[in-house]
Amino acid sequence: MPVLVFIEHQDGSIKKQSVEALCYGSAIAQRAGTTLTALVLGTTSADLSALGTYGVNQVMQVNAFTALSDTKAMANAVAQAAGSITADTIVFSNTITGKAVAPRVAVRLGAGLVTGAISLPDTTNGYRIQKNVFSGKALTEILVKSPIRVITLQPNAFEIVHQEGIATVTQHAFDIPASTITVKEVQKSSGTIPLAEAERVISGGRGLKGPEHWGMIEELAQLTGAATACSRAVADAHWRPHHEHVGQTGLAIAPNLYFAVGISGAIQHLAGVNRSKTIVVINKDPEAPFFKAADYGIVGDAFEVMPKIIQAVKELG
Amino acid sequence: MKILVCISRTPDTTAKIAFTDNNTKFASDGVQWIINPYDEWYALVRAIELKEKDASVVLHVIHVGGAESEAIIRKALALGGDEAIRVNSEDQDPQVVAHQIAQVAKEGGYSLILTGKETIDHNGSSMGALVAEMLDMNYVALATRLEIEGTLATVHREIEGGEEIVSTPLPLVLSCQKGMAEARIPNMRGIMAARTRPLKVVDAYPFASTTSNEQFTLPPPKAGVKLIPADNPELLVKLLREEAKAL
Ligand SMILES: Cc1cc2nc3c(=O)[nH]c(=O)nc-3n(C[C@H](O)[C@H](O)[C@H](O)COP(=O)(O)OP(=O)(O)OC[C@H]3O[C@@H](n4cnc5c(N)ncnc54)[C@H](O)[C@@H]3O)c2cc1C
């Protein structure tokens, strides 16, 4: 039965995590010999027929939908879309919105729910999906027993693949009760790459001694197209804003590159970053626990090493 | 106003993660159990603050789990809960747990239900939305601030790359994170009072599970760190580009 993927869009483009979810959904659809439908709520200037290059057959768009801060209204729309095509697999990305809407859809459809999936379903013996648990310190396999499944895909867990194809775009109007949630204000930190979506992250810890030394973190981030992050100790000291704090009690991230400078690598910090593909640690203490979790490391003083790294990145262009 | 705070029990943040019974069960030997940090530090403390501001607020805590959880439930009462409800269920399926919370919430007539942003063991981050849907309530995730006036809540919440301020009528389910409140420690008076505050145990409400947790695995160990001399950062940049393909 068809696969439905929920698409998030912003400022005229489709979010990278949604593209990952499409490629994941496409792989499921292909294996099951079925079609892939993408659902877009609201208007966007993005070219939706181009989603065909990620394997989408049909894009359902609900142009008139505006309640994008109301999880109830969104779940209602997704459930109606899923019902209209009799989808048995509904895929979200495990983003702020996906995490808040997918569970509601699961309840509406009586579907089993797996959040933060990191593997394609294994159907050799039931329907099994892997996910991270214990804040990345372990994996588990979830057996889904219901005929309909709702899955949220962990960002950076599935590769984007391009194929040939053009999707047909159809407009839909669903009957959805008026939202009672009013958005009063939106504050966006502009210009910077959102940490949750970043492919590369440059992060600083208490070893940097003070907020006045963050210039080198920001410069390396700028040069490599990375977001900036920090340890909790740094956020608690108000050197950096709290939304940059990663770890067990902060944001959990899984970028391609996590570059940690002057961070000891406490277990609670590692819990938020240990799913990163490549971890680089710069620390002057060879005994810092972070080296055990790292792929590359330099034992040295950040104040001497960082300018040289920045120089080397500039020279390599 | 009646507030229900959902608390879950998790291994201490430094606990060693290991498994027994053919990797189907968490090895809990010697593990210290705590209230899931988000539930205690943010959801519960904010609810206590609301109660301190308005004496008519009634604050209940709920936990779905076995009898071994009574210590952490008592701690929640010591911090400031008026009454606790434990639903005696061991099922780990998030929708089974949500159903228990929703049933208790329905019977209790709560107008505000607070959860933590995520459990640090299951990492589901789904409970609030599940409960909200079962009760047909509004749900706002990742709240960093909450103010209540009459039957209207004003909530600051995290969105990707920023913050949004929304207003919504009660009843409401909210998941809470950093910013909502400052962690507290129970005082002697609270600890004494907690001994006499009611801890009701109710039987599980039947609900068929749709998922089960089958097999844990530990991630493969890292190959080991490649150390690069401090005077050769060019080599690091080169390896990151050519070997790790990370730049
Ligand atoms: C319940 C709980 C939850 C927590 N959650 C989190 C969380 O989510 N995220 C988090 O980050 N922490 C968390 N912590 C805190 C965590 O335990 C650590 O205290 C914190 O991560 C330490 O931050 P840090 O590494 O920046 O500082 P420090 O531990 O002070 O380490 C600084 C490091 O910098 C190095 N250094 C010093 N000078 C230099 C130099 N010139 N050049 C290079 N290196 C240098 C030092 O060798 C040291 O390793 C939590 C703690 C608890 C109890």
Ligand SMILES: Nc1ncnc2c1ncn2[C@@H]1O[C@H](COP(=O)(O)O)[C@@H](O)[C@H]1O
């Ligand atoms: N067994 C439980 N009993 C009570 N509340 C729970 C339970 N499990 C989860 N919660 C609540 O739901 C939140 C999110 O949990 P989760 O969806 O598992 O990440 C937690 O922070 C708790 O507030």
